């Protein structure tokens with residue numbers, strides 16, 4: 001049957017209904033009432049210490065799990081841990097909010113948890129800061145409204161302020177000079193200080209005489225040659241004695257005020273080159289600023305004692321230490337503090353080629369560009385300075401000129417398969433993978449024992465197996481997987497890559513990234529009473545929808561924690577039948593879905609069959625047998641153009657950039673010239689690693705690490721695509737897609753996800769609603785698409801990204817997956 005279509009009026013009515021539904025469904029209301037009564041009963045006399053709103057908030061977060069709600073309320077409101085309480089601990093937390101934060105109700109309104117309807121306040125409670133605020137709680141600036149009568153300005157026209165109302169600016173007192181200086185008057189010196197300063201001065205003078213101009217100075221002279229003249233030098237010397245200022249608009253720096261030149265101010269050595277302008281250091285470099293915009297600090301010259309301790313003002317100026325601030329991105333492995341302090345890899349290759357007296361046949365475009373630049377630089381004498389800094393990167397790697405498809409067909413002794421492990425939060429995904437690796441002897445028992453002991457200290461010994469996969473401290477502290485964890489193992493026939501996905505709703509984008517690298521999936525379901533139902537309402541459902549949308553066709557459904565339901569065959573049957581119906585409704589074929597009852601914690605039916613007599617009724621395959629029987633569902637796209645989405649970037653000390661990801665289509669071999677999109681930077685493939693093995697080539701479907709030369713990682717981002725320079729992927733910001741709606745769709749802001757690529761944009765228009773089966777147009781330009789409907793929509797992104805027809809993408813909005821489909 002064709003999906004219904006809607007006119008404007010219908011839309012208004014239905015949308016109103018939708019808004020109402022958003023509040024709370026009748027089933028939720030019943031569950032909430034029942035849950036509230038049960039929690040109050042469980043709390044007994046303590047129930048009076050919490051409000052109904054707090055109880056209901058906890059129940060909502062825990063999907064009506066009474067035990068968890070009681071534990072959370074007790075921990076947060078009834079008997080909060082003393083260390084989490086600030087000095088003036090609150091008697092009562094603001095109702096319905098984040099718990100023990102002692103703010104007045106009005107200010108507490110400004111606190112918002114990371115997401116209002118987070119799934120598990122228990123996780124929040126695990127990571128609270130000093131004030132008892134969950135560490136992910138964002139505080140918005142609390143601005144007290146000035147207490148001014150609303151009529152105060154009534155008799156005051158713009159720019160015509162009566163004299164008696166004018167405010168007088170009183171300059172704040174200047175800082176008094178201390179031991180480290182800061183006073184405008186000459187600081188007093190002890191005899192010892194004076195002696196030390198004299199020695200220092202002499203040593204400096206000697207050093208100055210011996211000083212040779214470093215190549216960097218030559219470079220800076222060249223870059224600023226236009227703005228330099230004699231006048232500049234004179235102003236520069238007038239200013240000698242203070243600090244070069246960071247432009248207040250470009251980064252943090254000392255308090256600055258326009259137009260005032262303090263007595264002791266100095267320029268640095270670069271500043272000395274300026275005249276009617278001063279040199280301002282910004283994040284992006286050093287540039288000249290006109291004199292009328294002169295920005296000067298109130299800070300004063302350091303004392304003699306400070307100079308003795310930290311060196312002279314001249315030295316301090318050269319190093320610029322006071323103006324250097326650690327930026328968060330400098331922690332990133334792909335960040336290079338001095339990206340341009342070395343010659344570019346292209347320069348090095350060209351220099352090597354010039355030396356060898358030959359040209360590369362397939363030199364990339366960027367190399368040619370760089371050749372021209374280098375010639376220009378040579379003319380200006382810059383090259384001689386720069387060449388002294390060169391690191392020899394060697395010539396481009398040689399290609400063996402292999403027929404990769406033939407090699408693959410001849411050498412494919414073991415197949416490769418990647419699977420993603422999905423399911424609702426706490427279903428037991430990481431524990432299951434930890435157990436699998438333990439049983440396969442890829443992890444030692446003593447390692448798990450160590451994790452168990454470490455876990456005991458923070459009351460999380462049950463997570464010991466999960467920690468085999470969850471390696472980050474934040475994941476361990478919170479007891480949740482945050483990002484995809486990758487691991488490898490092999491059986492007799494197959495080399496497997498595990499992609500353990502997070503189950504928490506906050507990390508669905510990471511789950512999407514994992515699912516888009518997988519050939520098939522393990523869906524883990526918690527068989528526990530209540531847990532299974534919560535999962536179906538939560539991420540079990542969302543993950544299955546996403547798997548289907550991303551093209552995953554094969555599933556192993558691991559019905560987990562059977563130990564907790566006494567290996568009940570009825571429970572296993574009930575879950576299998578219900579999930580099977582749900583899956584076939586979404587288009588999964590029965591023959592591609594296998595149900596296996598397991599206990600990840602105890603290792604039943606994973607590699608060995610369960611020894612629990614209560615579970616003897618199960619005679620089907622174990623998990624490992626199920627894995628061996630699964631594999632890539634479609635023929636690999638070997639003959640298509642090479643495409644690989646970057647999921648990780650590593651930079652070695654030797655200057656090699658390694659990119660990890662799955663080859664979506666095509667083949668590669670060492671020596672290939674590739675392009676990284678959207679930056680358009682080209683590079684050579686230096687080496688290829690498959691798992692831990694070095695390879696000459698790789699093909700579609702394999703998860704590989706590719707080392708590139710001649711590229712600066714500054715041009716590469718996670719989510720970018722590598723392709724061959726001969727067949728590049730296009731970049732664009734406007735796409736038409738055939739989308740299946742999970743929620744109402746209309747022109748609205750959205751995020752587009754493809755693997756690790758996330759791009760913000762909006763649904764610009766809906767071209768038509770389509771028939772699900774035939775794809776025929778049902779209605780042109782509808783105002784809204786109903787959940788379950790299929791439509792052709794136009795998406796406009798804020799930036800250009802590498803995407804092409806035939807790719808599967810997911811559309812999310814405000815933390816919810818609202819649609820998925822194919823780019824046309």
Ligand SMILES: Nc1nc2c(ncn2[C@@H]2O[C@H](COP(=O)(O)OP(=O)(O)OP(=O)(O)O)[C@@H](O)[C@H]2O)c(=O)[nH]1
Pocket residue numbers: 423424425426427428429430431432462463466479480481482501502503504560561562563564598599600601602
């Ligand atoms: N009794 C029992 N408990 C289990 C089993 N599998 C996992 N658990 C427990 O369930 C809890 C959650 O396990 P995890 O492996 O972290 O769950 P997860 O699905 O990986 O969680 P996220 O990745 O955060 O979504 C842990 O306390 C495990 O010990 C099982 O088979 N039986």
